[in-house]
Structures are given as structure tokens and as C-alpha cells.
Amino acid sequence: xxxxxxxxxxxxxxxxxxxxxxxxxxxxxxxxxxxxxxxxxxxxxxxxxxxxxxxxxxxxxxxxxxxxxxxxxxxxxxxxxxxxxxxxxxxxxxxxxxxxxxxxxxxxxxxxxxxxxxxxxxxxxxxxxxxxxxxxxxxxxxxxxxxxxxxxxxxxxxxxxxxxxxxxxxxxxxxxxxxxxxxxxxxxxxxxxxxxxxxxxxxxxxxxxxxxxxxxxxxxxxxxxxxxxxxxxxxxxxxxxxxxxxxxxxxxxxxxxxxxxxxxxxxxxxxxxxxxxxxxxxxxxxxxxxxxxxxxxxxxxxxxxxxxxxxxxxxxxxxxxxxxxxxxxxxxxxxxxxxxxxxxxxxxxxxxxxxxxxxxxxxxxxxxxxxxxxxxxxxxxxxxxxxxxxxxxxxxxxxxxxxxxxxxxxxxxxxxxxxxxxxxxxxxxxxxxxxxxxxxxxxxxxxxxxxxxxxxxxxxxxxxxxxxxxxxx
Amino acid sequence: xxxxxxxxxxxxxxxxxxxxxxxxxxxxxxxxxxxxxxxxxxxxxxxxxxxxxxxxxxxxxxxxxxxxxxxxxxxxxxxxxxxxxxxxxxxxxxxxxxxxxxxxxxxxxxxxxxxxxxxxxxxxxxxxxxxxxxxxxxxxxxxxxxxxxxxxxxxxxxxxxxxxxxxxxxxxxxxxxxxxxxxxxxxxxxxxxxxxxxxxxxxxxxxxxxxxxxxxxxxxxxxxxxxxxxxxxxxxxxxxxxxxxxxxxxxxxxxxxxxxxxx
Numbered sequence: 030x031x032x033x034x035x036x037x038x039x040x041x042x043x044x045x046x047x048x049x050x051x052x053x054x055x056x057x058x059x060x061x062x063x064x065x066x067x068x069x070x071x072x073x074x075x076x077x078x079x080x081x082x083x084x085x086x087x088x089x090x091x092x093x094x095x096x097x098x099x100x101x102x103x104x105x106x107x108x109x110x111x112x113x114x115x116x117x118x119x120x121x122x123x124x125x126x127x128x129x130x131x132x133x134x135x136x137x138x139x140x141x142x143x144x145x146x147x148x149x150x151x152x153x154x155x156x157x158x159x160x161x162x163x164x165x166x167x168x169x170x171x172x173x174x175x176x177x178x179x180x181x182x183x184x185x186x187x188x189x190x191x192x193x194x195x196x197x198x199x200x201x202x203x204x205x206x207x208x209x210x211x212x213x214x215x216x217x218x219x220x221x222x223x224x225x226x227x228x229x230x231x232x233x234x235x236x237x238x239x240x241x242x243x244x245x246x247x248x249x250x251x252x253x254x255x256x257x258x259x260x261x262x263x264x265x266x267x268x269x270x271x272x273x274x275x276x277x278x279x280x281x282x283x284x285x286x287x288x289x290x291x292x293x294x295x296x297x298x299x300x301x302x303x304x305x306x307x308x309x310x311x312x313x314x315x316x317x318x319x320x321x322x323x324x325x326x327x328x329x330x331x332x333x334x335x336x337x338x339x340x341x342x343x344x345x346x347x348x349x350x351x352x353x354x355x356x357x358x359x360x361x362x363x364x365x366x367x368x369x370x371x372x373x374x375x376x377x378x379x380x381x382x383x384x385x386x387x388x389x390x391x392x393x394x395x396x397x398x399x400x401x402x403x404x405x406x407x408x409x410x411x412x413x414x415x416x417x418x419x420x421x422x423x424x425x426x427x428x429x430x431x432x433x434x435x436x437x438x439x440x441x442x443x444x445x446x447x448x449x450x451x452x453x454x455x456x457x458x459x460x461x462x463x464x465x466x467x468x469x470x471x472x473x474x475x476x477x478x479x480x481x482x483x484x485x486x487x488x489x490x491x492x493x494x495x496x497x498x499x500x501x502x
Numbered sequence: 503x504x505x506x507x508x509x510x511x512x513x514x515x516x517x518x519x520x521x522x523x524x525x526x527x528x529x530x531x532x533x534x535x536x537x538x539x540x541x542x543x544x545x546x547x548x549x550x551x552x553x554x555x556x557x558x559x560x561x562x563x564x565x566x567x568x569x570x571x572x573x574x575x576x577x578x579x580x581x582x583x584x585x586x587x588x589x590x591x592x593x594x595x596x597x598x599x600x601x602x603x604x605x606x607x608x609x610x611x612x613x614x615x616x617x618x619x620x621x622x623x624x625x626x627x628x629x630x631x632x633x634x635x636x637x638x639x640x641x642x643x644x645x646x647x648x649x650x651x652x653x654x655x656x657x658x659x660x661x662x663x664x665x666x667x668x669x670x671x672x673x674x675x676x677x678x679x680x681x682x683x684x685x686x687x688x689x690x691x692x693x694x695x696x697x698x699x700x701x702x703x704x705x706x707x708x709x710x711x712x713x714x715x716x717x718x719x720x721x722x723x724x725x726x727x728x729x730x731x732x733x734x735x736x737x738x739x740x741x742x743x744x745x746x747x748x749x750x751x752x753x754x755x756x757x758x759x760x761x762x763x764x765x
Contacts, residue, residue: 351578354542
């Protein structure tokens with residue numbers, strides 16, 4: 030902390046001159062700026078919040094803060110899950126949420142140019158009106174696109190279409206020094222030196238502040254249909270996944286859900302969507318699968334084949350969400366998991382490990398076995414199709430310190446097992462400062478040294494989002 | 503119990519629908535057709551009743567060839583058979599005209615099956631025009647009773663006992679069959695089709711009944727004339743009152759109302 034200067038009245042005046050009318054200090058700062066969606070990693074109020082609307086304003090702020098050695102934490106909608114947008118060393122929070130303009134479509138090259146603060150939901154709706162699809166589909170629809178790129182967010186459709194990284198063609202970035210750089214281009218391939226574009230993606234606002242993005246779009250599939258597959262137990266449910274992936278049917282989304290979390294979400298929504306029993310047998314696990322295609326007949330053939338695979342593999346029955354209402358209901362239940370957990374939980378931590386698809390069953394079995402040794406509840410769900418699991422530790426009655434102690438022990442074992450099975454510690458939520466130590470343990474000192482070196486090149490004074498991803502102060 | 507469910511194919515009401523700029527034409531480009539939500543509730547209620555007491559459910563709709571999809575959807579979620587009533591002469595029919603067409607179809611289907619329908623289910627209204635008139639008009643045309651806004655139904659010795667939703671609460675209404683019932687949103691949701699039922703429904707034939715097959719029914723001239731089509735006026739954004747305490751908020755709200763001379 031000592032290497033940074035406090036914000037001075039002179040700096041505040043300079044910031045106000047650079048970003049007129051959109052600089053808040055001390056008492057005027059909303060408490061929301063002190064945390065993201067995972068407050069267990071600690072809250073911290075910034076000294077100043079600046080809401081920029083142009084790249085030039087961001088550049089002016091960075092230049093000033095770099096000169097004054099004041100840390101800057103970039104922040105989108107604050108929906109992160111690893112503490113990445115929290116100003117743990119104080120200083121300035123630079124909010125991009127007012128940079129929320131869709132700047133234009135290039136339908137010949139199938140790209141859209143947006144400011145970094147545009148919400149995922151807004152782009153998705155706007156693109157749909159033009160018959161286009163922006164495939165990345167993280168659960169949190171009210172995150173900013175800049176935030177999505179900064180964590181390389183994945184989401185439900187990643188199993189077919191890939192994660193955010195696969196849709197970023199170009200970007201404008203303000204470096205910690207205040208220099209403005211343009212990375213990438215509206216082209217479909219490149220062999221033009223180190224990919225600084227790809228280095229920026231997933232760097233969680235530690236190397237530069239993304240202000241504009243050129244994102245790839247695809248024609249929206251004409252038909253979409255979802256299946257709800259019912260299972261008596263989780264083992265059968267998850268064991269189906271590799272078989273389904275081998276069947277070459279290309280599901281757009283493939284999610285597994287356990288009975289308890291489905292009930293929690295339905296109770297939160299006040300609407301019972303999924304059946305609880307099938308011909309007298311309790312249903313304990315579900316797969317929610319979506320397929321897309323260009324015509325109904327083609328899709329019907331696909332869902333028939335998929336149903337054969339899952340029924341052969343032990344599913345009790347397959348329900349078809351083939352109308353807009355049924356699809357909406359089925360996915361609303363799934364999309365509300367995190368909100369439902371947050372609404373019912375006082376102490377919450379999470380991990381989003383990713384393991385090879387054929388190891389999901391082993392991994393979930395391991396997690397459910399060790400979960401019994403702790404006082405908190407473990408609720409898990411996830412993107413079965415790409416091996417990305419969201420595991421939540423929840424307690425309403427533990428002491429905070431004891432919860433943290435037990436969670437740390439649980440995480441250590443959970444991450445070690447993921448690594449042993451050939452996985453990684455985060456599939457899409459990022460490292461922030463909540464997972465930094467686990468990353469260091471997993472990748473080892475050489476990889477950490479390389480990351481720190483990259484950081485130094487971009488940010489010689491270490492003023493941008495300090496204490497995140499690869500180094501502590 | 504022999505049950506008929508009348509359904510209508512409507513534009514998907516879960517998406518925002520606007521007029522084409524500068525016209526009175528509703529822009530339905532890219533909007534999917536779905537079964538009217540209230541009709542899906544009616545079908546679910548009918549299917550549950552059939553499963554409880556035995557019998558069969560027949561689904562019918564009046565519309566163009568594309569409305570067969572609506573019938574097909576219903577065959578996967580509880581209807582045993584379905585018919586499309588389609589004829590160029592029926593285009594543009596209003597609810598009164600449709601009720602005459604449906605009444606003629608009902609007579610025809612009853613004659614064909616050699617037995618009457620005990621119950622005729624309709625949704626309380628269609629989500630496109632929301633007139634809520636078809637059920638009562640159909641009952642009148644058939645000369646039978648009607649109970650509107652059902653949220654539950656059971657069979658009794660002489661007919662049915664229905665739970666009717668009113669503005670004040672609920673009312674239990676008994677009726678002799680045959681009769682027409684219109685359905686509001688019940689406590690449950692329409693079921694998902696199972697893959698087996700969906701695939702079976704795909705292969706089921708959906709006979710088309712034309713005007714000639716209904717005995718030259720005449721829907722008559724529309725009794726309703728559309729004078730103007732326009733979008734609802736945009737309401738001004740409200741004011742959010744967010745004081746420290748509820749009491750402070752209430753005081754501020756009352757103050758604002760007093761200032762606007764509303765009190």
C-alpha cells in the first residue's frame with residue numbers, strides 16, 4: 030500500500046476538469062462500488078469514482094493517476110465473482126458503465142463495434158432485432174461487455190460456440206500510462222506478431238482499460254429447441270455427457286442441475302417448472318440441453334437422436350421445450366441459480382473449476398464426498414458440456430472466520446483435485462484477488478514470473494488494478 | 503368425458519410488438535406463431551380432467567394451413583385428436599363469425615363420432631385481440647350454458663363443478679353438461695411434451711374441415727369494424743422516492759402529491 034499516494038484535492042480537481050460532472054468523492058460514492066457479487070473476498074471503498082464516457086477521458090484519468098502514483102481499478106457493472114473490480118488499494122475506480130453505446134454494425138464483415146460499458150443483454154437484444162447472434166452467453170446478462178472480455182466469460186453456449194475470446198476481433202485500450210492503443214482488426218485470421226489482443230482478453234483490467242470492442246456476430250439460428258432430461262441420480266446424469274458429446278449432435282448448451290438447487294431456484298421464482306417425480310420415481314438430477322438449427326425438421330431429427338442417446342444411457346424421460354414460453358421457463362429456472370443462492374445465503378464463496386469433460390463425473394463425486402466433512406452446504410451446477418463447474422459453499426449459521434477457514438481448506442482440496450484431473454482453477458470467472466494464491470499454487474513460480482513480467486511491461490508503476498491476478502503487494 | 507378444446511394461433515406475445523412506422527399495420531416480421539397462452543391453460547385443464555375421469559380431448563382451430571402447427575403442438579400435450587378448420591371463406595371472420603364456424607364444426611364432429619361433446623373449453627381470451635367474446639358467443643350459438651374464467655374444474659354426478667375467478671376472489675359454480683367453459687390461468691402450468699408424445703404427434707394426421715364439409719356455414723359479415731390502430735401512448739417515467747426511512751418516503755410522497763394538487 031505504501032508505494033501508492035493518496036488522492037489529493039489537486040488530483041480531484043484535475044480529474045473533475047478531465048471528466049466534468051462525473052467525478053464522485055467520499056460520501057457521494059455509492060456503497061455498491063465497494064464490492065462485487067462475491068463480498069466474502071473483502072470490501073473496499075474507493076476514494077474517487079470516475080464515470081468516463083470517452084476513450085480520451087479514460088486516457089486523461091490514467092495519465093493523471095500514473096503521474097500521481099494513485100491506483101486505478103477499472104469497473105464495469107460490478108457483477109464479477111473474484112473481487113477483480115474492487116479497489117483493494119483505494120484510489121480511483123474508473124467506471125465504464127456510462128460508455129454504453131452500440132457504435133454500429135458492419136453486416137458485411139459480421140461485426141459490431143461497441144463501447145466497453147454496453148451490457149451483454151443490450152447487445153444480445155439489439156443484435157437479435159437484426160437477425161444476428163452474439164454467441165457468448167454468460168449467466169449474468171447485466172454484465173458489461175468490457176467485463177466479459179476482461180474475464181473471458183464463457184456461459185451456456187460455450188459448448189458449441191466457444192467463449193468470449195472467440196468473438197473479439199479488435200479493441201481500443203487505454204494503457205496505464207494513458208497511451209491509447211488499437212489491437213486486432215476486423216479480420217478473421219492473423220499472424221502478425223504477439224497477439225496483444227489475446228493477452229488483453231482475460232487480463233481482468235490489470236494491463237489496460239478496454240474502451241471499445243469490435244465483436245464478431247453470427248447469423249441467428251432460425252430454430253432453437255431445448256430438452257429437459259430427467260434422471261434418478263446425478264451419476265447417470267453426468268455419465269451421459271461424454272456419450273452425448275460423442276454423438277456429434279452439437280448441442281448449443283448442456284447444463285447439469287441437481288434436485289436441491291432446482292427446487293431452490295423454483296421457490297425463488299415462485300414457479301414450479303421441472304417435474305419432481307416420474308412414474309413414482311424421484312427425479313434427482315436434470316440435464317438441460319439446447320440445440321439450434323436452420324429448420325424444424327432438421328432439429329426434430331437431432332432431438333430424436335439425442336433422446337435415444339440419453340434414454341439408452343439411463344435417463345427416465347425427455348421433455349421437450351418447443352414453444353417460446355416453455356423454453357423461457359426452463360432457462361429462467363437455470364439462469365436464476367446464483368440469484369436464488371445469494372438470496373438464501375448469508376455466507377457465500379464459490380469456485381468455477383474446469384475439468385476435462387470425461388472427468389466431470391469423477392470430479393463431482395469427489396466434491397460431494399468431501400462436502401460431507403464441512404459445516405457449510407455445497408451446491409453445484411454447471412456447464413456439463415465443457416466441464417466447467419460452479420461450486421458454491423453456503424452457510425447461514427457459521428462464524429465468518431470459521432467459514433473462511435473451512436472454505437480455504439475445501440478450496441485447496443477442490444483445486445488440487447481439479448489440477449490432478451487435468452483441469453484449471455477457473456473456467457470463466459477469473460482470478461481477481463480472491464483466487465490469486467490458488468493460481469500461484471497451480472501454475473507454479475515460473476508461470477507466475479512470466480505473468481508478473483508482462484504486467485511490468487504494460488504497467489511500470491503498477492497502478493492499474495493492483496493486487497489482482499498475478500501479484501500481491 | 504368427451505372434451506373439445508378450441509384454440510387460436512397468435513403471434514408470440516412474449517416479444518415486443520410494434521406498428522410499422524407511419525402505418526397502422528402491426529409489424530409481425532420475425533415474430534413466431536404460438537398457441538394462445540389461455541388456450542394452453544384450457545388444454546392442460548382439459549387433459550387433467552380427462553386423465554382423472556377418462557374420455558378424450560379433441561383440439562380444433564380455425565385458421566390458415568400454418569395453424570396446423572398449433573394443433574400439432576396440442577397433440578403432444580394431452581389432445582387425442584385435432585382438426586384444422588380452414589377455408590378462404592372464413593378469412594377475416596370476427597369472433598361471432600368464428601363462433602358460428604366452430605359451432606358448425608362441433609355439430610359435424612359430433613355426428614361423425616356418434617356422440618356429443620360434454621364440455622367445450624376455450625381460453626378466457628386470445629392474447630392478440632383480447633376480446634374475450636368467443637366462449638360466450640359459442641355457447642349462445644350452441645344454445646348451452648357458459649362459465650367464464652375457470653381456474654379449476656371437477657366432474658359431478660350431473661355435470662361439473664367449476665372454480666371461477668372473480669374480481670373479489672373465487673366462486674364455485676355448478677353446471678349441467680354440455681356447456682362451454684373459458685379458462686383463466688390456473689395454479690399450474692401447461693406440461694412439457696415428452697419426446698415420445700412429440701414424435702407421435704408429428705406423425706398424426708390433422709384432418710382439414712372446409713366450409714363445404716361444415717354444411718355451408720356462413721360466418722356473416724364482421725360485426726366489429728376497426729376504426730383505427732395505434733400504439734398506446736408512452737407513459738412518462740415515474741419518480742422514485744428513496745428516503746432513509748419508510749416514514750420519510752411517505753412524507754415526501756404526500757408532499758409531492760400536495761404540490762401537484764392531487765390531495
